Amino acid sequence: MKFDTPAGTNPIDRLRVVGHPLDRIDGRFKTTGTAPYAYEHHEAVPNQAYGHVVGAGIAKGRITRMDTAEARRAPGVLAVVTAETAGSLAKGDYNTAKLLGGPEIQHYHQAIALVVAETFEQARAAGSLIHVTYDEAEGAFDLAEEKDGAPDAPSKPESPMQTSVGDFAGAFAAAPVQLDAMYETPDHAHAMIEPHASMALWEGDELTLWTSNQMIDWSTGDVAKTLGIPKEKVRLISPYVGGGFGGKLFVRADAILAALGARAAGRPVKVALPRPLMFNNTTHRPATIQRVRIGATSDGHITAIGHESWSGDLPGGSPEVATQQTRLLYAGANRMTSLKLAVLDLPEGNAMRAPGEAPGLMALEVAMDEMAEKLGLDPVAFRVLNDTQVDPEDPSRPFSQRQLVQCLETGAERFGWANRAKTPGTVRDGRWLVGMGVASAFRNNQVMSSGARVRLDAEGVVTVETDMTDIGTGSYTIIAQTAAEMMGLPIDRIAVSLGDSSFPVSAGSGGQWGANSATAGVYAACVKLREAVARKLDLDAAAAVFEDGMVRVGNTSVALGDAARDGEIVAEDTIEFGDLDKTHQQSTFGGHFVEVGVDAATGEVRIRRMLAVCAAGRIINPKSARSQVIGGMVMGAGSTLMEHLVVDKRRGFFVNHDLAGYEVPVHADIPHQEVIFLDETDPMSSPMKAKGVGELGICGVGAAVANAIHNATGLRVRQYPITLEKLIDRLPDVA
Numbered sequence: 251m252k253f254d255t256p257a258g259t260n261p262i263d264r265l266r267v268v269g270h271p272l273d274r275i276d277g278r279f280k281t282t283g284t285a286p287y288a289y290e291h292h293e294a295v296p297n298q299a300y301g302h303v304v305g306a307g308i309a310k311g312r313i314t315r316m317d318t319a320e321a322r323r324a325p326g327v328l329a330v331v332t333a334e335t336a337g338s339l340a341k342g343d344y345n346t347a348k349l350l351g352g353p354e355i356q357h358y359h360q361a362i363a364l365v366v367a368e369t370f371e372q373a374r375a376a377g378s379l380i381h382v383t384y385d386e387a388e389g390a391f392d393l394a395e396e397k398d399g400a401p402d403a404p405s406k407p408e409s410p411m412q413t414s415v416g417d418f419a420g421a422f423a424a425a426p427v428q429l430d431a432m433y434e435t436p437d438h439a440h441a442m443i444e445p446h447a448s449m450a451l452w453e454g455d456e457l458t459l460w461t462s463n464q465m466i467d468w469s470t471g472d473v474a475k476t477l478g479i480p481k482e483k484v485r486l487i488s489p490y491v492g493g494g495f496g497g498k499l500f501v502r503a504d505a506i507l508a509a510l511g512a513r514a515a516g517r518p519v520k521v522a523l524p525r526p527l528m529f530n531n532t533t534h535r536p537a538t539i540q541r542v543r544i545g546a547t548s549d550g551h552i553t554a555i556g557h558e559s560w561s562g563d564l565p566g567g568s569p570e571v572a573t574q575q576t577r578l579l580y581a582g583a584n585r586m587t588s589l590k591l592a593v594l595d596l597p598e599g600n601a602m603r604a605p606g607e608a609p610g611l612m613a614l615e616v617a618m619d620e621m622a623e624k625l626g627l628d629p630v631a632f633r634v635l636n637d638t639q640v641d642p643e644d645p646s647r648p649f650s651q652r653q654l655v656q657c658l659e660t661g662a663e664r665f666g667w668a669n670r671a672k673t674p675g676t677v678r679d680g681r682w683l684v685g686m687g688v689a690s691a692f693r694n695n696q697v698m699s700s701g702a703r704v705r706l707d708a709e710g711v712v713t714v715e716t717d718m719t720d721i722g723t724g725s726y727t728i729i730a731q732t733a734a735e736m737m738g739l740p741i742d743r744i745a746v747s748l749g750d751s752s753f754p755v756s757a758g759s760g761g762q763w764g765a766n767s768a769t770a771g772v773y774a775a776c777v778k779l780r781e782a783v784a785r786k787l788d789l790d791a792a793a794a795v796f797e798d799g800m801v802r803v804g805n806t807s808v809a810l811g812d813a814a815r816d817g818e819i820v821a822e823d824t825i826e827f828g829d830l831d832k833t834h835q836q837s838t839f840g841g842h843f844v845e846v847g848v849d850a851a852t853g854e855v856r857i858r859r860m861l862a863v864c865a866a867g868r869i870i871n872p873k874s875a876r877s878q879v880i881g882g883m884v885m886g887a888g889s890t891l892m893e894h895l896v897v898d899k900r901r902g903f904f905v906n907h908d909l910a911g912y913e914v915p916v917h918a919d920i921p922h923q924e925v926i927f928l929d930e931t932d933p934m935s936s937p938m939k940a941k942g943v944g945e946l947g948i949c950g951v952g953a954a955v956a957n958a959i960h961n962a963t964g965l966r967v968r969q970y971p972i973t974l975e976k977l978i979d980r981l982p983d984v985a
Contacts, residue, residue, distance in 0.1 A: 260937065261735055261736050261738075261796065262732070262735055262938055262939070264797075265735075266797075267731045267734040267735045268731050268732060268735045268868075268870055268938075269868065269869065269870065269871075270731070270871070271871060271872040271876075272741065272871055272873065273873070274727050274874060275726050275730055275741070275746070276490070276720060276727070279490075280490070285489075285490045286489065286490065287444055287447070287462065287490050287491075287492055288444070288447040288448055288460050288461050288488065288491075288522075289445075289447040289449065289520055289522050291460045295451050295518045297517055297518060298517070298519065298520050299328055299366050299511070299512075299518065299519045300366070300372075300373045300519070300521075301364045301365065301366050301508060301511045301519045301521035302364065302370065302374045302521075303361050303503060303504070303507060303521060303523060303531070304361070304365065304380055305358070305360065305361060305526075305531055306362050306382075306384075307358075307382065308355055308358065308901075308902075309355070309357055309358040309389050309391070309595050309596070309901060309902025309903060310355060310356070310357070310386070310387045310388070310595040310902065311355050311384050311386040311387040312353045312354050312385050313353045313362065313382055313383070314383045314384060314385050315381075315382070315383040316332060316334075316363070316380065316382050317381040318330045318380050320380075320381070321365055321376040321377065321380045324367075324372065324375065324379055325372055326368035326369055326373075326376075327365060327366070327367045327372065327373070327376045328368065328514075329366040329514035329515040330364070330380070331350075331363065331366070331507065331510045332350075332352060333350050333351065333352035333353070333362070335514070336350060336510050338478065339476055339477070339506075340475050340476050340478060341476070342471075342473075342475050342476045342500070342501055343468075343471065343472055343475065344472050344499070345472070345500055345502075345598070346563065346564045346565075346566055346567045346568075346598045347598055348360070349476065349501070349502065349503045349507070350503065350506060350507065350510070355384070357595060357597045357902070358530050358596075358597065358902050358903035359526065359527050359530035359903065360531065361507060361527075361531060363377070364507040364510065365377045365380070366511040366514065366517075366519055389594075389595035390562075390593060390594050390595055391594060391595060391596055391897055391898075391899045391900075391901075391902040392897070392899045393537050393538075393539060393562045393592060394539065396562060396592035396594065397539055397560045397590070397592065399592070400562070400591060400592035401590065401591065402588070402589070402590060402591075403568070403589040403590060403591035404591075411571075411588070411589040412587070412588050413573075413585070413586065414585070415583070415584065415585040415586075415642075416584035418554050418556050419586075421545055421553045421554035421583070422553075422554035422556065422584070423545075424545070424553075425545025425546055425554055426546075427546045427547070427548060427625055428543070428544070428545050429542070429543065429544045429620055429621045429624060430541070430542075430543045431541070431542055431620060431968060432539065432540065432541050432968060433539075433540045433541075433542065433612065433613035433616065433969070433970075434537070434538065434539050434540070434969040434970065435537060435538045435609040435889075435970050436893070436894040436895060436896075436971065437534055437535065437536060437599075437894070437895035437897065438534060438602060438893050438894075438895060439528075439535075439893070439895055439904070439912055440493075440495040440496065440497035440528075440533075440602055441909065441912060441914055442492060442493030442495055443492050443493050444462055444491065444493055445504075445522045445525065445528055446498065446502050446503075446504045446522070446523040446532055447461070447504055447520070447521065447522035447523070448460065448461040448462070448504045448509075449461075449508060449520040449521075450508035450509040450511070450513075450519050450520075450521075451518040452509075452512050455479065455483055456483050456484075456485070457473070457479070457483060457484050457485070457509055457512075458485045458487065459473065459484070459485070459486050459508065460487045460488070461486055461487070461488055461504070461508075462492065462494075463488045463491065463494075463505070464494045464498045464499050464719050464721055464758055464760050465499050465500070465719070465758035465759070465760060466486050466750070466751050466756075466758060467717060467751065467756075467758065468499070468500065469486055469500065469505070470751045472500065472501040473486070473505060473506065476506055477506070477509060477510075484751070485750070485751050485752060488719055488749035489720075489748055489749040489750070490720065491721040491722065491749075491759075492721075492722065493722055494721040494759065495885075496533070496600070496605060496760060497533055497601075498721070499600075499601055499758075499760050500533070502531070502533075503523065503527075503531055503532075504521045504522065504523050505521075507521050508520060525907065525908045525909060526907040528907075529597075529895065529904050529906075529907035529908070530904055530907050531597065533598045533600035533601070533602075534597060534598075534600075534895060534904075535605070535609070536561045536563060536569075536594075536596075536599030537561065537562070538560065538561045538609050538610075538613075539559070539560040540558065540559045540572055540609075540610070541556075541557070541558045541559075542556070542614055543555070543556040543557075544556075544617060544618070545584075546621060546625060550625045550627050550631075550632055550635050551581075551635065552580055552581060552582035552636045553583065553584060555576065555580065555582045555584075555585055556585070556587070557572075557576040557587045557610070557613075557614060558587070558588040559571075559573050559588070559590070559610070560590045560591075561589075561590075561591060561592070561599065562591065562596070562599065563594060563599040564593070564594070564595065564596075564598055564599075565593050567598060567599060568591070568599075568600070569589045569590070570599065570605065570609060571589060572589075572607075572609045572610035573587035573588070573589060573606075573610060574587075574607065574610065574694075575606070575607045575949075576610065576614050577642070578641060578642065578643075578694075578835065578837060579614070579692050580618075580636040580637070580638065581637065581638035582642060595902050596897065596903075596904075597903075601761075603882065603885060604693055604945035604948050604949050607692060607945070607949045608886070608945075608948050608949055609889075609952075611689065611692065611949050611952070612889070612952035612953050612970060613968075615689035615690060615957070616953045616957060616966075616968065618632065618633060618689075619687070619688075620966065629688050629957065630659070630662050630667060630688055633658055633688075634655050634658060637652075637655050639652055647833065648834060648835070649834065649836075649837060650834040650934040650935065651865065651867070651932045651935075652837065652839060652865075653865035653930060654692075654839040654840075654841075656865065656928055657690075657691070657840050657841040657863040657865050657928065658688070658841040660863050660926060661688070661841040661842075661863040662841075664843075664861060664863070664924070665843040665845075665861045667688070667843065669686075670685075670686040670961065671686075674961050674963065675962065675963050675964035675982045677962070679847060681850050681851065682847035682848065682849060682850065683847065683848045683849075683850050683963050683981075683982070684845065684846070684848075684858070684962055685845070685846055685848070685958045685960065685962025685963065686844070686961055687843070687846070687953070687954045687955060687956065687958030687959070687961055688842065688844075688954055688957060689841075689950035689951070689952075689953035689954040690839070690840070690842075690950055691838075691839060691862070691946050691949045691950040691951075692839060692946075692949055693837070693838050693949050694762075694836065694837050694838070695762070695766070695836040695837055695838050695867070695932075695935060695941040695942055696761045696762060696763040696836075697757075697763055697766065697767050697770075697827045697830065697836070697935065697936065698757035698758070698763045698827075699755075699767070699771075699824055699827065700716070700755075700756045700757035700767040700768050700770060700771030700824065700825050701716065701754035701755050701771050701774075701775070701823065701824035701825075702715065702718075702753075702756065702768075702771045702775040703715040703753065703821070704772070704775045704778075704821050705818055705820050706737075706779060706783065706810065706811070706814045706818065707814050707818050708812075708818075710739070710743060710809060710810045711743050711744070711745060711811075712733050712734075712737050712739060712743065712744050712745070712779070713744075713745040713746075714733050714744065714745070714746045714747065715747045715750075715753040716729070716748060716753050716754055716756045716768065717748070717749060717750055717751055717753045717754065717756050717758070718748050718749070718757065718758065718759070718768040718771075719748060719758060719759045719764075720748055720759070721759045723765070723874070723878060723944055724765075724871060724874030724877070725748060725764065726746045726748060727871055727874060728769055728871050729746050729769060729772050730744040731769075731870060732769040732870070732938070733746075733772055733776055736772075736773060736776035736777070736796070737776060737779065738795070738796030738799065738800065738810070739799055754771075754775075754822055755824075756768050761942070761945070764942070764944070765870060765940065765942060765943070765944070766935060766936050766938055766940040766941055766942055769870060769938050769940065770937055770938050771823070771824060771825045773936075773938060774825045774937075775821055775822055777823065778821035778822065778823045779819065779821035780794065780796060782819050782821050783813040783819060784801070786813040786814075786819060787801060787813050789803045789806065790803055796810065825936070825937075827936075830934065834934055836932075836934070838864070838867070838941050838942060838943065838946045839865045839866075839946075840864040840866075840947075840949070840950065841863045841950075842861070842862050842886075842951050842953075843861040843862075843954060844860050844951070844954040844955050844958045845857075845858045845859045845860075845958060846955060846959055847962065848959060848962045848963050848977065848981075850981060851981075852974060852978060854974055855891055855955075855959060855972065855974070855977075857887055857891075857919065857921060858922075859921060859923075860887070860922070860923045861925075862879050862880075862883055862923075862924070862926070862951075864926070864927050864943060865927075865930050866927070866930070866940075866942065866943040867930055867938075867940040867941030868930070868938060868939045868940040868941075869927045869940070872927060875927065875943050876927075878943055878944040878947055880923045880925060882945065882946070882951070883920075883923055883947050884915050884920050885947075885948045885951075886948045886949075886950070886952050886955070887915055887919065887920060887951060887952075887955060888913075888919075889951075890952040890970060890971060891919075891972055891973070892913040892914070892915070892971050893912065893913065894912075894913075894971050895907075895912065896911075927943075955972070956970075956972060959972055959977075963981060963982065964982060965977055965980050965981070
C-alpha cells in the first residue's frame with residue numbers, strides 16, 4: 251500500500267497547521283494543576299475509599315498461612331482482598347505473572363492482598379497487620395549464572411528469534427580483520443513520575459476504571475479477561491498519563507485490585523502503587539549479556555556480522571530483543587543473530603522505551619567503533635561505508651526511506667567531528683580529558699490500525715474522539731493539528747477528547763507507532779467528515795476546498811458550520827495499513843554525537859554537549875518532537891552513566907527500589923542538547939507521510955557516550971553503567 255496522492259490534493263500537504271512548532275494545547279492544564287491524573291478524579295467519583303497493596307516478602311515459593319483477622323478489625327477498614335477471597339481470576343494476555351498472587355508466589359512484591367479503608371493511612375497501617383507465613387523455594391536470580399544453560403528464545407513466524415543468512419561462521423573465520431567482544435547492560439526501571447494508579451467504580455455489573463495506561467483497548471480486554479466479565483462491561487478512562495515509557499502498556503496490579511476492592515467494599519476505591527512496588531511489582535527492562543562478532547576486509551567492508559544476546563524472564567516470559575537492529579542496520583552478506591532466554595525469578599521483564607534497540611545498540615555501536623579502530627578508519631566513515639539501501643537479509647525489500655548517511659554526515663559537520671582527536675586520551679581542558687563519540691540511531695517504523703470519530707457542530711467546531719492516549723508526548727496537539735489541517739480550521743476550533751474506551755480504538759501510545767498511526771486515523775475520519783459536509787451542502791466532495799472555516803467549490807463559498815445547522819454531523823473511520831511491511835522495510839534513522847569530559851584524577855564523567863540528527867518522516871510538530879528526542883537522549887545518558895537496578899542475588903529483588911537509590915539524570919547532568927530533523931516525507935508510511943520519533947531519541951545514545959569516554963581516555967568499558975570505579979584505576983597517568 252502506498253499512501254500517495256497527486257501533487258496538491260492531500261490536504262495535509264498544505265502545511266498550514268501541520269509541521270508547525272505549536273505549543274502543547276494540554277500544557278496550560280498541566281502547569282495549572284487542572285489536568286486530572288488517575289488518582290485525582292475526585293469530583294467525578296465521590297465517597298472514595300483507599301486501597302493499600304501488600305506485596306510478597308519472598309521471590310519464589312508459596313504462602314502457607316495468611317492471617318488477616320487483625321487487619322480486618324483495624325480502624326476504618328472496609329475490606330481485605332486476597333486470592334482466596336477474590337474468587338477465580340484469569341491471567342490476562344499481556345502479563346506474565348498473576349496480578350494477585352497466592353498461594354503460589356512468582357516474584358518478590360507480587361501483590362498478595364489489598365486493604366481498603368476510609369483513609370490511605372488507615373489502609374497502610376492495617377496492611378502491616380496482615381501476618382504471612384511462607385514456604386520459600388530456591389530461585390534463579392543471576393543472569394550470568396544461568397547464561398550457559400539458557401535455551402533459544404521461542405520464535406514466532408512473524409518474529410524469529412534466531413536468524414541466519416549466508417555462512418556467518420565461515421566468513422567470520424576467513425575475515426582478515428575480526429572483532430569478538432562481550433557487552434553487558436543491567437536491569438533498568440521506567441521510573442516515571444506518576445505512579446501506577448487506578449480508581450474503580452462499579453455500577454451494577456458495569457466497571458469504570460480511571461487508570462494510568464498507554465493502551466486503552468488492550469487493557470480493557472485484559473481487565474475483562476482477568477475478572478471474567480464481558481469486555482463491553484468495562485470502561486477505561488485515561489485522559490492524562492504522567493509518563494509511561496512502556497511500563498504502562500499493560501494492566502498492572504493497581505487496576506485489578508482497585509476493581510476487586512471496590513466490589514468488596516461496595517464503594518469506589520483508588521489504589522496507587524508506592525515506589526518500591528513500582529520497581530518490584532511492575533515491569534522493567536531486563537538485563538542483557540551480548541556477544542558481537544564482526545568480520546571485515548582490510549579496507550573496511552563488513553563480510554560477517556553476528557549478534558547474540560542473553561536475557562531472562564519469568565517462566566513464559568519473553569526475551570529482550572537486543573539483536574533486531576543488527577538484522578537491518580549495516581550491509582554484510584553473511585549474518586547471524588540469536589536470542590537466548592533464561593528463566594529468572596525476578597519481577598517481570600518487558601517493554602521499556604525502545605525495547606531491543608536501546609540495549610542492543612549499546613553493544614552494536616560500541617563494537618562498530620572498536621572495529622573502526624582496528625581498521626584504522628574514522629568511525630563515521632566506517633558506518634557510511636557499510637550503509638545499505640535494502641534489507642540486508644532480503645535484498646528484494648528496499649527501505650521506503652533511508653537517510654542514515656545523511657544523518658551521520660550532517661551531524662559530523664554540525665558537531666565539528668573533524669576536530670575529534672585521532673588518538674584517544676590526548677585532548678585536555680584543565681583537569682578534564684575530553685573526547686567525542688558517535689553512534690547510529692535506528693528504530694523500526696511500526697504502524698498500527700487506528701480509528702477516530704469526528705463531530706462538526708453548528709458553531710464550526712470539530713471535536714475529535716479516539717481512545718489514543720497522551721503520555722506526555724503531545725498527542726492532543728498533533729491530533730488537533732491534523733483535524734485543523736483537514737477541515738481548514740484554526741487549531742482553536744478543534745476540541746480533542748482522548749483516553750476513553752468508549753471512543754474508537756486507536757493505535758495507543760507505544761512502540762513509536764502512536765503519533766503517525768493515530769493522526770492517520772484522524773485523517774481518515776476527517777476524509778469521511780469532509781465527504782459528509784459536501785453532501786449536506788450539495789457540493790462536489792472531490793472539488794471542495796476546506797480553508798479559513800469555509801467550504802469552497804468554484805465561486806461557491808459556505809461556512810463550514812452551516813453544514814451542521816440542522817444537527818451535528820458525525821463521521822468515523824479507521825486507518826488500515828495492509829501488507830505494507832511485506833514490500834518495503836520501514837525504519838527510522840539518526841546519528842548521535844556526544845562530547846564528554848572525564849576527570850583525569852577521579853574518573854568522573856561529565857557530558858558537555860549532545861547532538862541528534864533524525865530522519866523520521868514528516869515531523870508533525872517540531873517543538874513536541876524535539877522534546878521527545880531530547881528526553882530520549884537524557885534517558886540514554888542515564889542508562890550509560892548511572893541507571894542500574896541492583897539485584898539481591900540471595901533474595902531475588904531489586905535493592906535500590908526508589909528514586910533515592912535508583913539514580914537518574916537531573917538538569918545539572920545534561921548541558922547543551924541540539925536536535926536536527928532532516929527534511930523527509932515518506933508517502934509509504936501513512937497519509938501523514940510521517941514516522942515515529944519518540945524512541946529514536948534514545949537509540950544509540952548509550953554507545954555514543956561510551957565511545958566518547960573511550961576517545962577521551964583510551965579506556966573501553968563494556969559493562970554498563972560506566973561509573974567512575976570502572977575507570978579510576980585505569981586512567982592514563984597524566985601530569
